[in-house]
Amino acid sequence: MLEVRTFDTTSLGDRSYLVDDGEVAVVIDPQRDIDRFLAAADERGVRITHVLETHVHNDYVSGGLDLARRAGATYVLSADEQLAFDHHGVRDGDVVESGHIALRVLHTPGHTPHHLSYELRDGDTTVGVFTGGSLLYGAVGRPDLISPAMTDELAHAQYRSANRIAEELPAQTPIHPTHGFGSHCASVTEDILRDGTIADEQQRNPVLTLSEDDFIEELLGGLHPWPAYYAHMGPANAKGPEPLDVSAPRALDVDELRRHLDDGHWVIDLRSRRAYAKRHVRGTVNVELRDDLPTYLGWVFPWDSPLVLLADNAEDITEAQVMLARIGIDHPSGAATGTPDDWAGDDDGLTAFTVVDWNDLAEREAAGDEPFVLDVREEWEFDASHHPRAVNIPFYELPDRMGELPDADVWVYCGTGGRTAVACSLLERAGRGTVMIDDFALPGDTPWEDAAEALAG
Amino acid sequence: MADITMTIDTSGMACPMPIVKTKLAINKLESGQVLELISTDRGSKTDVPAWCESTGNPLISEEERDSKFVYLIEKA
Numbered sequence: 001m002l003e004v005r006t007f008d009t010t011s012l013g014d015r016s017y018l019v020d021d022g023e024v025a026v027v028i029d030p031q032r033d034i035d036r037f038l039a040a041a042d043e044r045g046v047r048i049t050h051v052l053e054t055h056v057h058n059d060y061v062s063g064g065l066d067l068a069r070r071a072g073a074t075y076v077l078s079a080d081e082q083l084a085f086d087h088h089g090v091r092d093g094d095v096v097e098s099g100h101i102a103l104r105v106l107h108t109p110g111h112t113p114h115h116l117s118y119e120l121r122d123g124d125t126t127v128g129v130f131t132g133g134s135l136l137y138g139a140v141g142r143p144d145l146i147s148p149a150m151t152d153e154l155a156h157a158q159y160r161s162a163n164r165i166a167e168e169l170p171a172q173t174p175i176h177p178t179h180g181f182g183s184h185c186a187s188v189t190e191d192i193l194r195d196g197t198i199a200d201e202q203q204r205n206p207v208l209t210l211s212e213d214d215f216i217e218e219l220l221g222g223l224h225p226w227p228a229y230y231a232h233m234g235p236a237n238a239k240g241p242e243p244l245d246v247s248a249p250r251a252l253d254v255d256e257l258r259r260h261l262d263d264g265h266w267v268i269d270l271r272s273r274r275a276y277a278k279r280h281v282r283g284t285v286n287v288e289l290r291d292d293l294p295t296y297l298g299w300v301f302p303w304d305s306p307l308v309l310l311a312d313n314a315e316d317i318t319e320a321q322v323m324l325a326r327i328g329i330d331h332p333s334g335a336a337t338g339t340p341d342d343w344a345g346d347d348d349g350l351t352a353f354t355v356v357d358w359n360d361l362a363e364r365e366a367a368g369d370e371p372f373v374l375d376v377r378e379e380w381e382f383d384a385s386h387h388p389r390a391v392n393i394p395f396y397e398l399p400d401r402m403g404e405l406p407d408a409d410v411w412v413y414c415g416t417g418g419r420t421a422v423a424c425s426l427l428e429r430a431g432r433g434t435v436m437i438d439d440f441a442l443p444g445d446t447p448w449e450d451a452a453e454a455l456a457g
Numbered sequence: 458m459a460d461i462t463m464t465i466d467t468s469g470m471a472c473p474m475p476i477v478k479t480k481l482a483i484n485k486l487e488s489g490q491v492l493e494l495i496s497t498d499r500g501s502k503t504d505v506p507a508w509c510e511s512t513g514n515p516l517i518s519e520e521e522r523d524s525k526f527v528y529l530i531e532k533a
Binding site for chain 2: 010181183272290292295357416417418438
């Protein structure tokens with residue numbers, strides 16, 4: 001009897017898997033923090049013999065090479081990938097065997113050209129399929145991450161790959177995808193789906209219910225922008241990532257921190273946006289320590305800048321280091337813990353945001369004042385509904401588009417407040433006046449109208 | 458302990474989807490019914506109470522359970 005254990009990485013919306021037969025184990029698509037896979041194998045009393053990748057990942061730095069070396073396991077990838085390290089290359093039809101575990105290789109291009117899926121067999125019985133970024137729950141892995149020139153070809157390939165999986169394997173086969181739990185690698189899903197069989201997908205997944213042409217049109221029309229850091233992941237994974245190192249960064253004193261700020265380095269304050277808004281060191285950037293951290297920071301961070309982390313305590317620094325190392329942002333130049341007063345040394349370096357809500361804006365507008373309103377959400381959210389005078393610059397485009405803003409104070413809003421705090425701190429860092437609208441603007445909602453109506457009574 | 462009418466798990470979803478899903482779930486409930494909202498994201502500790510306050514749907518309880526954050530929200 002084979003056991004399949006799932007490992008969620010919610011900050012990236014990805015899953016990894018460990019399969020064992022009671023004696024030996026294989027790991028599929030491990031994240032870079034590999035201790036959890038080693039611990040799980042220890043707990044089950046099994047030896048990891050193989051580490052397999054479904055594809056060279058574009059949304060995270062793989063822990064596969066490190067795990068294979070640490071466990072003395074065989075590292076399995078597509079034979080067609082160009083990689084800078086030794087590995088066991090496999091092709092369609094090959095079978096990887098370990099104890100009672102057998103994995104049949106299916107070439108399923110679409111998310112990437114050399115993408116593989118692995119049919120899991122226990123003897124002659126199919127008991128699952130690891131689909132990576134191919135057939136997901138209610139969606140597929142997006143085909144536009146490799147290059148614009150290849151997107152159309154990969155989209156068609158994805159349709160054929162997903163349908164091949166569904167046709168070749170028994171309907172009751174459980175699907176174990178890597179992407180699709182919030183990952184930007186997935187095409188959009190409306191529902192929260194955490195499990196499914198091929199039969200389930202035949203009911204609900206457009207790739208299996210629509211014609212090829214209709215599916216391609218829906219898929220390519222529904223893709224949102226992907227985080228800028230993705231561009232760095234493929235090369236890092238092909239080169240062979242270093243083992244994870246989250247030893248404590250150098251503890252900075254007030255003078256050292258000041259020098260980092262003066263030199264224009266990125267100093268990230270990880271505290272909650274509410275605390276940051278009340279009091280923070282001028283010149284820092286607020287990216288809250290939460291699941292969105294790697295996506296938000298990875299999207300705006302200039303890859304060659306030194307990075308400094310600020311947080312309430314050392315545990316938060318370590319947690320952020322793990323989350324950031326998963327996308328290859330390694331080795332911060334330094335860190336400091338405590339409060340903004342500890343970091344600034346004196347009051348001169350400290351500042352706060354003016355925080356308002358939709359009612360405050362409505363009052364200003366009713367009084368005949370029309371402050372400049374900036375919507376830093378993604379275009380699809382802006383298109384769903386936006387403040388009537390708002391200009392849309394997604395937060396990640398802000399560093400390059402500051403020139404489009406007037407000299408006046410910029411009133412900033414997003415969906416729930418996190419991206420607003422990133423944007424306000426970037427604006428303040430660039431020497432601009434900001435007002436933080438710490439309120440909600442969910443797609444389709446019009447809270448500015450509700451506020452204006454309430455005011456009009 | 459309040460009777461839970463509906464449970465949703467928004468773990469792994471990128472902003473603003475956890476709050477969008479919360480809103481859609483609350484919209485399906487009758488006044489007085491209770492939504493259980495589960496998230497593994499510590500950011501929910503800021504967002505969920507703020508959304509409840511903003512919309513007037515009372516947050517009955519919030520607790521941390523097995524590294525998950527669990528909220529009970531009553532529909533106003």
